[in-house]
Amino acid sequence: MSERHNTEMPFASPESTHWLDSIRWNDAGLVPAVAQDSESGQILMMAWMNRESLQETAATRTAVYFSRSRQRLWRKGESSGHTQRVISIRLDCDEDVILLSVEQLGGIACHTGRAHCFYRTLTGGVWETTDAVLRDPAEIYAEASDPEPVSSHTVMGQRVSGHSVMDQSTNKGGQGVEGKANE
Amino acid sequence: MSERHNTEMPFASPESTHWLDSIRWNDAGLVPAVAQDSESGQILMMAWMNRESLQETAATRTAVYFSRSRQRLWRKGESSGHTQRVISIRLDCDEDVILLSVEQLGGIACHTGRAHCFYRTLTGGVWETTDAVLRDPAEIYAEASDPEPVSSHTVMGQRVSGHSVMDQSTNKGGQGVEGKANE
Numbered sequence: 242m243s244e245r246h247n248t249e250m251p252f253a254s255p256e257s258t259h260w261l262d263s264i265r266w267n268d269a270g271l272v273p274a275v276a277q278d279s280e281s282g283q284i285l286m287m288a289w290m291n292r293e294s295l296q297e298t299a300a301t302r303t304a305v306y307f308s309r310s311r312q313r314l315w316r317k318g319e320s321s322g323h324t325q326r327v328i329s330i331r332l333d334c335d336e337d338v339i340l341l342s343v344e345q346l347g348g349i350a351c352h353t354g355r356a357h358c359f360y361r362t363l364t365g366g367v368w369e370t371t372d373a374v375l376r377d378p379a380e381i382y383a384e385a386s387d388p389e390p391v392s393s394h395t396v397m398g399q400r401v402s403g404h405s406v407m408d409q410s411t412n413k414g415g416q417g418v419e420g421k422a423n424e
Numbered sequence: 425m426s427e428r429h430n431t432e433m434p435f436a437s438p439e440s441t442h443w444l445d446s447i448r449w450n451d452a453g454l455v456p457a458v459a460q461d462s463e464s465g466q467i468l469m470m471a472w473m474n475r476e477s478l479q480e481t482a483a484t485r486t487a488v489y490f491s492r493s494r495q496r497l498w499r500k501g502e503s504s505g506h507t508q509r510v511i512s513i514r515l516d517c518d519e520d521v522i523l524l525s526v527e528q529l530g531g532i533a534c535h536t537g538r539a540h541c542f543y544r545t546l547t548g549g550v551w552e553t554t555d556a557v558l559r560d561p562a563e564i565y566a567e568a569s570d571p572e573p574v575s576s577h578t579v580m581g582q583r584v585s586g587h588s589v590m591d592q593s594t595n596k597g598g599q600g601v602e603g604k605a606n607e
Contacts, residue, residue, distance in 0.1 A: 257549035273456055282465025287521045331542035334534050338470045340542040351517050359514040359523040366440035
């Protein structure tokens, strides 16, 4: 799955915007972006991008998403340190989905401390957790240079407290709100 | 990337619905579903699923999406013959994105005749086509057992005519309409 390009040059200069006009942004000005590990091929996560986040991603070769819950740019890794170095940016046939090939720093993309976000597998009508936590999120975010406000919050049916990551765990979802689930 | 499970059993019986309640459907009752080739790890496409399509997918182990443009179930391969045998169904940490591991029949997931839909790569501020057409879509859909109404339509800047696939090529997109881009 390895895909190598020149990793020094931006994919598009900050002044270049024509390529952004090809994209069919949704009513909220967003497109889904799938991040795939460039080495293993594992799907790490799916998040959303607005025009500004994609432009910054292309210019810096570092993944920047848009947090729907916080309505601001989400520089992946800004809290966790788990940034994503972008190897390639692809667009689908309908021009409304982005695919990033990335190098995942720290080998952990998910805010739960797992390698990727898709850690539950449907088995006999049950969502079974099939991927291990590689590192305690409390540890990951304790080292954060830019910690978020601390709170107590229920995540995945577990009550946890004492760190910000928990504020962002289940807010990406269905009803038009979203979050930086992986931060 | 190979991921093998028992390929005979459904992931959930048709009577089982509890697992569907865990999913955070959007306001339109949909979730994005990413399809990944179980052998190569290649990301084939992203489409949408409603509750019914996901339930059928789990019961039949064959990918069924929901066409936003046509507002009906889209049984992937119904026109092209390029069905997807589902190897596993995963859910992300926020319970609002589905990941399918699939075997792509015919080795072509995209309605353009390419292996996958992400055939354009951002290079120097331009979306460069980097993947070849493996088979002429006109051929693929000429063999369809269930052809759609024929029309002439502009696809990807090319005027083509004579087959239905063209009706569905660019309608998945941003403004809340969508289609079975791959059919």
